[in-house]
Amino acid sequence: MSQQTVRQFSQVSEGESLPERSIPVTRAHLVHYAGASGDRNVIHWDERTAQAVGLPDVIAHGMLTMGAAVQVVTDWVGDAGRVIDYGTRFTKPVVVPHDGGAVLDVAGKVTTTDPESKQATVELTVTCGGDKVLGRCRAVVQLD
Amino acid sequence: MAVNEDFQGRSYDPTTPFDVGREHIRDFAAAVGATDPIHHDVEAARAAGYADLVAPPTFAVIPGQRTDAQFVADPDAGVDYTRVVHGEQRFTHHRPIVAGDELRGVLHIDAIRAAGGHQMVTMRSEIIDAQDQPVATSLSTIVVRGGE
Numbered sequence: 001m002s003q004q005t006v007r008q009f010s011q012v013s014e015g016e017s018l019p020e021r022s023i024p025v026t027r028a029h030l031v032h033y034a035g036a037s038g039d040r041n042v043i044h045w046d047e048r049t050a051q052a053v054g055l056p057d058v059i060a061h062g063m064l065t066m067g068a069a070v071q072v073v074t075d076w077v078g079d080a081g082r083v084i085d086y087g088t089r090f091t092k093p094v095v096v097p098h099d100g101g102a103v104l105d106v107a108g109k110v111t112t113t114d115p116e117s118k119q120a121t122v123e124l125t126v127t128c129g130g131d132k133v134l135g136r137c138r139a140v141v142q143l144d
Numbered sequence: 145m146a147v148n149e150d151f152q153g154r155s156y157d158p159t160t161p162f163d164v165g166r167e168h169i170r171d172f173a174a175a176v177g178a179t180d181p182i183h184h185d186v187e188a189a190r191a192a193g194y195a196d197l198v199a200p201p202t203f204a205v206i207p208g209q210r211t212d213a214q215f216v217a218d219p220d221a222g223v224d225y226t227r228v229v230h231g232e233q234r235f236t237h238h239r240p241i242v243a244g245d246e247l248r249g250v251l252h253i254d255a256i257r258a259a260g261g262h263q264m265v266t267m268r269s270e271i272i273d274a275q276d277q278p279v280a281t282s283l284s285t286i287v288v289r290g291g292e
Contacts, residue, residue: 006192023177036168036175038206053226062230067176067202074201079192080180083201087234087283139201 006078009118009143018076018108018122023068025060025094026101033064047098060094065104065133069126072106073139076122084119085140092133102128111138118143147263147288148222152256156214158248158272162207166243169197176200189242199241204271205233208282211249211269216286223265223288231264232285238278246274249282261290 030044039061042049050058066088074080096102105127112121120141126134166186173183178200181188189197216223241247248271255266264287271280 029175033175036172039209063202063205063233064176066233067178067200067205070201071177071179074178074180080178080182080200081192081194081198081240084237085235086201087232089232090230 006082007076007143009113009115009120012110012113012120012143014110014113016110018072018110020105020107021072023071023104023106024101025064025068025096025104027058027096027098029101030058030060030064030096033061033067037061037063039063055093055095057095057097060096060102062090062093065090065094065126066137068104069106069124069134069137070139072108072124073122073141076108077141077143082141082143083139084142086138088124088137089135090133091135092128092131094128094133104128104133145222145224147256147265148220149256151215151221151253154215154253156211156251158250159207159211159214161246161248161274162210164199164241164243164245164247166197169199169203169243172203172206173200176202186243194240194242196243199243201235201237203241204235204237204280204282207247207249207271208235208269208280208284211251211271211282212267212284214251215253215265215267223286227289227291229287229289230284231287232283234283236281236283238280241271241279245279247271247279254283259287263288263290 107125108122111123124137182198249269252268266285269282
């Protein structure tokens with residue numbers, strides 16, 4: 001085990017881009033998330049049920065997309081316990097076909113910094129196949 | 145079936161305790177791809193200043209949705225779950241959730257409003273610990289699609 005380096009407020013500037021990441025999402029990920037989160041809604045693992053309610057195929061849990069995307073922030077900060085606020089709108093479902101699954105592309109940018117509180121706000125852009133799947137996705141981190 | 149607007153403004157008693165376990169944190173972290181050692185390694189979490197394993201930022205959805213279920217699963221509330229879509233979600237962390245926490249949720253139905261043939265319900269779960277201290281606020285908006 002090793003102690004991680006936590007980003008300091010003085011190291012952060014407005015407009016700064018965070019390292020981007022592509023995150024694969026397969027049916028196996030959906031089943032794992034269903035079990036770990038307790039959200040066992042059938043539309044996340046059975047395509048017949050998903051199609052019966054008008055979806056093109058099985059879709060990812062919005063909360064899985066939200067939970068996976070914030071890793072861009074936590075890895076950049078170096079301490080996952082520093083995220084004090086995190087919110088989003090679910091604008092478009094992430095369709096996860098049996099073959100190949102889906103890929104989330106996550107980018108982040110520091111939009112505001114507050115020297116008083118030493119808090120920084122990161123705006124995340126999360127797309128799947130070029131479509132924006134999360135809207136107004138923002139995380140606030142508390143730094144030292 | 146439509147959402148019963150009489151529930152707007154309603155508040156509930158605290159839920160029964162939800163015990164946060166280490167293996168649950170590890171499993172949830174793995175499911176969302178969270179590799180920070182503070183989710184997995186107790187020594188790393190303690191070295192970083194935490195009492196025990198730290199839950200990932202969206203772990204609060206679990207006690208949050210258990211709290212929300214008091215409304216969503218209440219037949220009198222009139223929520224047809226087959227028509228529910230998650231619209232928005234926000235977590236405000238008053239402190240990180242750690243293994244060993246005994247959490248309860250206090251549910252408030254902040255808003256029920258009509259929007260373009262649908263109904264939008266905003267549920268606020270105030271997550272508190274065994275000492276009644278605030279841990280997290282989960283703000284969840286669901287969209288209940290109107291009938292065709």
